[in-house]
Amino acid sequence: LIAPLPYPNGSRIVALRVMGHSGFTAGLASISNDGPSTPRRELLEAWASRAHSMEMIAGAQEQFLSILANGQQDTVTHAFTTANLLAVLGTRPAVGRTFRPDEEQDTTSRVAMISYGWWRGAYAARDDIIGQLTEFNGIPYTIIGVMPAGLTLPMTTRALDRMSDPSPDVWLPDKLESTGNPIGLLRPGVSADDATRELQAIANTTHVNGDSVIPRVRAMRAQDFLAPREVRTVEVLFVAVGVLLLIACANVANLLLVRAWTRRGEFAIRMGLGAGRARLVRLALTESVLLAVVAGAIGVLIAWQGVRVIAALRPLALDSLADVHIEPAVLFWTAGISVVTGLLFGGAAAFFVGSCSVADL
Numbered sequence: 001l002i003a004p005l006p007y008p009n010g011s012r013i014v015a016l017r018v019m020g021h022s023g024f025t026a027g028l029a030s031i032s033n034d035g036p037s038t039p040r041r042e043l044l045e046a047w048a049s050r051a052h053s054m055e056m057i058a059g060a061q062e063q064f065l066s067i068l069a070n071g072q073q074d075t076v077t078h079a080f081t082t083a084n085l086l087a088v089l090g091t092r093p094a095v096g097r098t099f100r101p102d103e104e105q106d107t108t109s110r111v112a113m114i115s116y117g118w119w120r121g122a123y124a125a126r127d128d129i130i131g132q133l134t135e136f137n138g139i140p141y142t143i144i145g146v147m148p149a150g151l152t153l154p155m156t157t158r159a160l161d162r163m164s165d166p167s168p169d170v171w172l173p174d175k176l177e178s179t180g181n182p183i184g185l186l187r188p189g190v191s192a193d194d195a196t197r198e199l200q201a202i203a204n205t206t207h208v209n210g211d212s213v214i215p216r217v218r219a220m221r222a223q224d225f226l227a228p229r230e231v232r233t234v235e236v237l238f239v240a241v242g243v244l245l246l247i248a249c250a251n252v253a254n255l256l257l258v259r260a261w262t263r264r265g266e267f268a269i270r271m272g273l274g275a276g277r278a279r280l281v282r283l284a285l286t287e288s289v290l291l292a293v294v295a296g297a298i299g300v301l302i303a304w305q306g307v308r309v310i311a312a313l314r315p316l317a318l319d320s321l322a323d324v325h326i327e328p329a330v331l332f333w334t335a336g337i338s339v340v341t342g343l344l345f346g347g348a349a350a351f352f353v354g355s356c357s358v359a360d361l
Helices: 041-050 085-089 101-105 116-123 192-204 228-262 264-272 277-312 316-321 328-355
Strands: 013-019 022-026 029-033 054-058 060-069 072-081 111-114 133-136 139-146 157-159 162-164 170-173 183-186 216-220
Touching: 013 041, 013 192, 041 054, 041 192, 054 085, 085 183, 111 116, 183 192, 192 216, 228 264, 228 328, 264 277, 277 328
Parallel strands: 072 170, 111 139
Antiparallel strands: 013 183, 013 216, 022 029, 054 183, 060 072, 060 133, 111 170, 133 139, 157 162
């Protein structure tokens, strides 16, 4: 829910979709879908030229392809993509270069990029892969680059109310209006709702062939593709973890208060021997913060391994959380909570330091 797209520009990436009733017939059954669908070519062209809320708009479409690699026939997934896809995601090729704009406009260009996994599996991660020829559907193509490791097509399809992120093996250049599944990069400071309003205003003044009804459009974040039951489950878990943290803090606070009370004599003797009040306060706070930081570090280590077990044992309702992992933001949040907890409840010991004297013993 916080960082669903593992890309540098992940928080600014949105899927540009048309919301409405589209249906098809399967046998004797008519199936209706009220979810997002791909915009028409006229809308894509209008958005690309008139949408100021978008820094860039890219597109990609997954298909299947018969390929001849290293003399062996195979059928792999491939994607037609615009030249600016990696720029929208904020990443770079692992090896070689990405497509040029002229290559996506020229349908006779015979260049291709391959996935990182396919480069390692089919070509043994050879450094001389750039410039080699390979056959796709009997047509020779020149390999110009290798996609970054783990690259997928974000927010590409919606099946059974779930977002799918396919990982094609081969990438070919194509124009935006031909690829479909457009994704946009919001300008800094622009929200998805702001972009939706602008895209809708453009759609209201754009004529779409074969469509007499003005479409309802939306700039969707990756979180918007999650099913409501998934969001509710995560929210319940978040509240449960928060309550558990409060209970743990309350228990530790009681222990710290009791410990500080039993140390009144120690602090009084230290003051009687000449220790300054400020020095004893620093001592109490240092001990408390050190205890909190060490406990926080141990908790992070447990979570680092425990989250893998939790993901492996997740219920069906949390199927989209298979790739959940520890984020740097979570580590900083944990460190901050640990320090604040140490200062807050360590202040109780500092209070006793300032309130006791040898005469009270």
